[in-house]
Amino acid sequence: MDSVLDRLAGEFPSSPDVVRLKAALLFEGVQYDQCLAEAASWAFPNFMPHHLPPGEPSFQGQRVVQIPYLFRLPDDTQVRLRIKPQSPFRLSADPDSGQIVLYENDKVISPTSFEAREAWTDMLTADGTPMKATGLSQHGEMLVLNVAPGCEYFVVPSEEPGGKSKNLSCKFCLYGLPDKRMEPLGQELYVINMPEPTLDRVVEACAHTETNARQLYIVGGSMLDMAEEGRRFIQIAEHLARAGLTERYYVACGSGAIPKSAMKTLRDLGVRGACFNLEVWDPKQFARICPGKDQIVGRERWIESLEEAVDVFGVDNVMTAFVGGAELEGDGAFTDPQQALDSAIESGEYLIPRGIQAVYSLHWKMTGKNRGQEPIYTLDFFLKLNEALFEIRKREGLFTNPDFFSKRSAYMQLEPDYDAAFNGAIEAG
Numbered sequence: 001m002d003s004v005l006d007r008l009a010g011e012f013p014s015s016p017d018v019v020r021l022k023a024a025l026l027f028e029g030v031q032y033d034q035c036l037a038e039a040a041s042w043a044f045p046n047f048m049p050h051h052l053p054p055g056e057p058s059f060q061g062q063r064v065v066q067i068p069y070l071f072r073l074p075d076d077t078q079v080r081l082r083i084k085p086q087s088p089f090r091l092s093a094d095p096d097s098g099q100i101v102l103y104e105n106d107k108v109i110s111p112t113s114f115e116a117r118e119a120w121t122d123m124l125t126a127d128g129t130p131m132k133a134t135g136l137s138q139h140g141e142m143l144v145l146n147v148a149p150g151c152e153y154f155v156v157p158s159e160e161p162g163g164k165s166k167n168l169s170c171k172f173c174l175y176g177l178p179d180k181r182m183e184p185l186g187q188e189l190y191v192i193n194m195p196e197p198t199l200d201r202v203v204e205a206c207a208h209t210e211t212n213a214r215q216l217y218i219v220g221g222s223m224l225d226m227a228e229e230g231r232r233f234i235q236i237a238e239h240l241a242r243a244g245l246t247e248r249y250y251v252a253c254g255s256g257a258i259p260k261s262a263m264k265t266l267r268d269l270g271v272r273g274a275c276f277n278l279e280v281w282d283p284k285q286f287a288r289i290c291p292g293k294d295q296i297v298g299r300e301r302w303i304e305s306l307e308e309a310v311d312v313f314g315v316d317n318v319m320t321a322f323v324g325g326a327e328l329e330g331d332g333a334f335t336d337p338q339q340a341l342d343s344a345i346e347s348g349e350y351l352i353p354r355g356i357q358a359v360y361s362l363h364w365k366m367t368g369k370n371r372g373q374e375p376i377y378t379l380d381f382f383l384k385l386n387e388a389l390f391e392i393r394k395r396e397g398l399f400t401n402p403d404f405f406s407k408r409s410a411y412m413q414l415e416p417d418y419d420a421a422f423n424g425a426i427e428a429g
């Protein structure tokens with residue numbers, strides 16, 4: 001049987017072995033094995049349970065089973081786990097030691113494990129709220145704090161009195177829709193400050209002694225006014241600083257573009273990094289896919305604010321994320337993948353020398369039978385893009401900062417993996 005890993009080794013010899021493996025797992029997934037259901041008792045759980053297909057033995061009498069969310073390979077490489085019945089990858093647990101081993105077809109590739117569920121996720125705050133319902137989530141060593149998930153770009157008020165609001169949300173966005181998640185958090189659209197009890201609860205969860213996290217990334221839905229969004233993030237950062245959490249974690253601001261004055265206040269409160277996501281580089285595609293960001297802030301202002309962030313936080317502390325593949329989907333999309341590749345490389349050529357790291361995650365097809373399962377980019381495209389971006393980082397001597405974004409927080413991106421392998425090899429002489 002053909003080996004994906006052998007083919008990749010032949011065609012992408014300059015990519016490290018473990019990066020090729022991670023990329024292959026992201027695209028090919030892994031076959032279901034009972035060891036996945038067994039690991040669910042301690043692993044960080046997938047959002048979606050797995051429905052066992054006919055013919056697969058039940059697990060503890062159940063046909064719908066929990067499975068882990070993230071692989072953790074022996075060198076701390078983290079990979080999003082997806083089950084695909086046709087995958088060449090499979091798992092098997094050693095009956096004596098319990099060690100889980102990853103195979104490609106019949107060849108042993110690596111021992112593996114999964115990211116664990118941390119103790120805080122089963123705890124309650126002082127007022128009896130489950131800590132996992134406070135707006136805090138975790139993947140690996142990164143905590144993600146989102147107490148204001150509703151995004152105002154979904155409901156931009158009409159300029160006509162009594163007119164209908166417009167939806168200027170980003171085309172790919174499923175998570176910013178203002179919905180019932182806002183209620184328990186007390187978020188109200190067009191209101192800057194979050195209720196104090198909401199912030200007290202999430203701070204209590206972040207302060208739990210057993211998060212085993214190093215990074216704390218503050219995110220939230222966008223506000224229509226950049227200055228107001230800046231003030232909301234300042235309010236959150238004030239609470240974190242008061243609890244000593246800006247000392248304990250590398251805290252980063254994952255807002256939309258905000259004014260430089262707000263960035264300075266955040267920095268003075270102990271926030272160390274910023275990540276204002278551009279999502280798409282090409283100007284026309286940006287306007288098509290991110291109409292809110294384009295019409296409310298503007299692409300040039302967004303980029304300017306990233307450059308201002310470098311002045312405020314320093315070159316190792318600014319990133320912008322891209323939704324790789326969104327530019328190839330829908331009416332008006334690039335028709336040639338080469339255009340998409342050239343445009344993505346251009347983003348790195350522009351941003352990286354200016355101290356802004358361009359980070360690409362995968363966009364998954366949103367229509368069709370396997371929606372949410374198949375990326376738009378091909379595996380080869382993703383590796384070509386990542387090799388090109390790595391070459392720019394190497395040429396410029398500007399790498400992703402592992403304090404900000406590390407192998408154990410990048411479950412669907414490859415940039416920290418390339419950089420860690422390169423810098424690790426240099427350190428090892």
Ligand code: SF4
Pocket residue numbers: 151152153154168169170173174175176220221222256292
């Ligand atoms: S700005 Fe962010 S939250 Fe709002 S629609 Fe775009 S991606 Fe979603």
